[in-house]
Amino acid sequence: xxxxxxxxxxxxxxxxxxxxxxxxxxxxxxxxxxxxxxxxxxxxxxxxxxxxxxxxxxxxxxxxxxxxxxxxxxxxxxxxxxxxxxxxxxxxxxxxxxxxxxxxxxxxxxxxxxxxxxxxxxxxxxxxxxxxxxxxxxxxxxxxxxxxxxxxxxxxxxxxxxxxxxxxxxxxxxxxxxxxxxxxxxxxxxxxxxxxxxxxxxxxxxxxxxxxxxxxxxxxxxxxxxxxxxxxxxxxxxxxxxxxxxxxxxxxxxxxxxxxxxxxxxxxxxxxxxxxxxxxxxxxxxxxxxxxxxxxxxxxxxxxxxxxxxxxxxxxxxxxxxxxxxxxxxxxxxxxxxxxxxxxxxxxxxxxxxxxxxxxxxxxxxxxxxxxxxxxxxx
Numbered sequence: 208x209x210x211x212x213x214x215x216x217x218x219x220x221x222x223x224x225x226x227x228x229x230x231x232x233x234x235x236x237x238x239x240x241x242x243x244x245x246x247x248x249x250x251x252x253x254x255x256x257x258x259x260x261x262x263x264x265x266x267x268x269x270x271x272x273x274x275x276x277x278x279x280x281x282x283x284x285x286x287x288x289x290x291x292x293x294x295x296x297x298x299x300x301x302x303x304x305x306x307x308x309x310x311x312x313x314x315x316x317x318x319x320x321x322x323x324x325x326x327x328x329x330x331x332x333x334x335x336x337x338x339x340x341x342x343x344x345x346x347x348x349x350x351x352x353x354x355x356x357x358x359x360x361x362x363x364x365x366x367x368x369x370x371x372x373x374x375x376x377x378x379x380x381x382x383x384x385x386x387x388x389x390x391x392x393x394x395x396x397x398x399x400x401x402x403x404x405x406x407x408x409x410x411x412x413x414x415x416x417x418x419x420x421x422x423x424x425x426x427x428x429x430x431x432x433x434x435x436x437x438x439x440x441x442x443x444x445x446x447x448x449x450x451x452x453x454x455x456x457x458x459x460x461x462x463x464x465x466x467x468x469x470x471x472x473x474x475x476x477x478x479x480x481x482x483x484x485x486x487x488x489x490x491x492x493x494x495x496x497x498x499x500x501x502x503x504x505x506x507x508x509x510x511x512x513x514x515x516x517x518x519x520x521x522x523x524x525x526x527x528x529x530x531x532x533x534x535x536x537x538x539x540x541x542x543x544x545x546x547x548x549x550x551x552x553x554x555x556x557x558x559x560x561x562x563x564x565x566x567x568x569x570x571x572x573x574x575x576x577x578x579x580x581x582x583x584x585x586x
Contacts, residue, residue: 229510354396402428457478461515478503
């Protein structure tokens with residue numbers, strides 16, 4: 208029997224993951240324009256930025272102004288990253304429109320080196336502080352989350368064995384149990400892009416087998432080695448209909464961490480590519496892919512350089528009245544390939560080397576919405 212597919216939820220990260228690694232001089236108005244475009248796509252969760260020190264992350268120095276100027280769309284959950292009490296105090300002045308995740312969480316880095324570079328706090332200190340952090344939250348009905356960052360590998364240590372990650376999860380599970388909280392979510396981060404489809408499938412499978420009460424897996428995958436989208440697919444196949452998979456993504460594939468050693472080369476899953484894949488798998492997203500593609504095109508202007516997604520370049524798969532014209536000329540450049548959204552002007556003047564107009568009985572069937580069959584041979 209074929210196992211059902213999980214529910215998939217997308218968290219849009221371009222305004223945080225993308226902006227934090229891009230040039231400092233992006234105007235607030237441009238950020239707001241991109242945020243508003245994303246809000247109009249049907250995305251239901253968008254991270255608008257980070258409340259962090261402006262001298263360390265100058266790209267986030269004006270996050271308050273972005274929030275004050277954005278157009279709030281009902282039904283969209285807007286969130287912002289905070290790393291300490293000062294950041295939380297700044298954020299709380301904007302709740303609403305911002306939302307706060309009600310699920311308490313514990314986090315440990317699998318890589319001690321990255322933990323220190325990323326948070327100025329080593330793994331030993333993280334582990335030592337788990338019980339106190341859980342006790343501050345105390346017992347309650349709201350399920351808790353456990354998070355392991357650098358869960359698939361490290362540019363500073365090499366491979367991270369699944370047994371290490373499972374051991375860290377087990378330790379946090381025990382802490383939450385003693386504090387009177389049940390856990391329903393496991394978050395796995397991969398800032399250094401070590402994910403592989405088999406590695407993700409193996410770890411996710413082990414997590415849900417060892418802790419069957421976990422109903423939600425949240426993956427934050429970076430794309431340094433080009434495997435993030437197919438690793439997300441592997442996670443989908445590893446889970447069942449009783450699960451929810453949360454996937455962080457960023458329009459255009461932007462993103463990166465200044466502490467991982469890869470800069471903008473890290474990237475994330477391009478949201479438009481992920482939505483295209485999910486829709487082709489029959490997994491509902493509630494997202495308008497056409498509007499999302501336009502947001503990706505806008506993002507390229509905002510960030511000032513070519514981005515990394517594929518669907519915005521070639522367009523979604525054409526069907527029905529979107530089938531390409533049979534007599535369109537040769538299409539060679541990316542600019543010409545934009546005809547799917549700009550119309551025939553994009554390829555005007557191109558070469559047509561065939562000797563007679565192209566016609567096909569297969570096309571006629573396709574236009575009628577009938578299955579394509581082979582062409583009957585003459586004679």
